[in-house]
Amino acid sequence: MTTRPDPPGAVVASFFETFETELREGFGLAVSGGGDSMALLHLMTREAQARGIPCRAATVDHGLRPEARAEAMRVASACMELGVPHEILHWTGWDRRGNLQDAARHARQRLLGNWAACHGLGTVALGHTLDDQAETVLMRLARGSGVDGLSGMAQARREGGFTWLRPLLGLRRDALRDWLQERGIAWDEDPSNADPRFQRVRARDALAQLEPVGIDAQGLAETAERMAMAREALDHLAGDLSARALRLAGGAVRIDAVALREAPEETRLRLVSAALRWIGGAAYRPRLDSLRRALDQAAAGQWRSLSGVLLGERAGQLWLCREPARVGPDVAPDALWDGRWRLETAPREAGLRLGALGTAGLAHCPDWRDTGLPRPALLASPALWRGETLLAAPIAGCGNDSGARIVAEFPYPALPH
Incomplete structure (x- = not known):
């Protein structure tokens, strides 16, 4: 017998119980006006108001479509009806070069982070769904990602001084739209969500083609969950190595080179990658071949630049420090x-x-x-x-x-x- 999924309201109520500490002092909602984010707005607001928890919302207007301003204003109207303070954040920094979706994603996080900081919010909720998770895993699989990449998006992530939560990560996109339609709640469809120039759209189409052979959104989301468990175990090993071999010094990192080389390669690379990101601020780990090459050159006594960080081995210590340039x-x-x-x-x-x-x-x-x-x-x-x-x-x-x-x-x- 097929188990009936929990309704969205019950899922969000359970989410509040799990993340009570992060939510109870108030939180922000990132609302674009699409179906997923409108469901996030209504579900989270109703639960928060029932619990006496304050929240406010923000919409990022990327300025890339003439309709975007009107869509943001419709979100503002919905927030007013719900009694939720709302602001429109404007992105004006794209030079129309490089990956648009990646640039927009980084801009959203920066704008939302600044907005949250201005209002003293330590937590921001995002509207990603189980379908988004499946598409993310499929795209990362295509790039040859390892355990970390295939663990997908986390339900809770600490970055930039904020906690980013994804309350809808276990819910299907269609289920949320059904919930909205039953209550007469409207949403806007972004035409870019059907534009095959974007990799996520192609992944969505490919996923539909893979369902006949048993590869579907639910299965990929479950793979992400298992990979997240594996990632936790690997992080534990990296933490153990760090606790006995790594010191922080003046913004730099030094690691006992002998202990580092004796560790399993995955543990070694995971610890060094964490140091690189902490110093250089990169969003992702460097490519495996680049990281291996940098460590080999550092062990040979050379200073090597990687991800805005210099690596060099001196007197039995691997040093990682910010690249001055x-x-x-x-x-x-x-x-x-x-x-x-x-x-x-x-x-x-x-x-x-x-x-x-x-x-x-x-x-x-x-x-x-x-x-x-x-x-x-x-x-x-x-x-x-x-x-x-x-x-x-x-x-x-x-x-x-x-x-x-x-x-x-x-x-x-x-x-x-």
């Missing part, structure tokens, strides 16, 4: 620099800037060798400047007492510095 632009002293650094005490004096120490700044830090950090790590470390005058270099240990900290936590335990 790849650091972000200078910012105001109270702003986030290079995607991860903040000053502990940001001076209010006008005309100051936070940027890289660089060779000019390092020349004013005669005792930099006492830090024990490689020179490239210090060149890429934060420094406070007034014009061309160095005021502070917290990692290099010179200047005034404007300590610096990294806002992103390292994903694994580490030895004390």
Whole structure:
């Protein structure tokens, strides 16, 4: 006998029970106006209001279609009827080069993150469904992804200082549209969802063709769930290696080279990939062949650049540090620099800037060798400047007492510095 799926309302109620800690102080909803996100808006709002939990919504207008503004306004109207505060966020940064969908996805996350931060929200809910999960697994399978890629999208993900939740990940797209239709709730269809120029659309079409041989959305979603379990086990092994072989030092990472080489290759590569992403801010792991080549060259005593990070082995330690040439632009002293650094005490004096120490700044830090950090790590470390005058270099240990900290936590335990 076929088991009848739980109705959307019951699934969302159960989700609130599971993620009570993340949701109870209030959360954001990313609502595009499509069927999935409109279901997210109505389901999550009803449950939140029943529990006395505040929420607010935002719609990103990418400015790519003339209809987008009207669609965003329809979301605003729906939110007003529900009593949910709503804002429209505008994306104006695309230079019309590169992968449009990838650029749009990164822009959405950045805009939603800024919006959530402005309203003191630590959690944002997204409207991805089981069908989205299946399409993601199929696309990653086509790219030859390993365990991490095939684990698909997580129901909860911590990134950029926020928790991103996917309450509808276990629900089918058609079930959500049926739920909306039963209640007379309208939604908009984005024509790009039927444009075969986009890989996700082609994956959706391919999935329909694969169903006769037993490859369907439910099966691929279950594969993702199993791969997520395997990923958890592999992360545990990487965490164990990190706890006995890795230290964080001044924004850099150093790993005992002998312990690293003795570990299974998957564990070794997983730990180094985590360090690369933590330092360089890349969204994904580097390609396997590039990572292997970089580690081989580092072991041979060369500094190798990969994903905006320099790798080099010195005195039995593999060092990973930010590549000086790849650091972000200078910012105001109270702003986030290079995607991860903040000053502990940001001076209010006008005309100051936070940027890289660089060779000019390092020349004013005669005792930099006492830090024990490689020179490239210090060149890429934060420094406070007034014009061309160095005021502070917290990692290099010179200047005034404007300590610096990294806002992103390292994903694994580490030895004390």
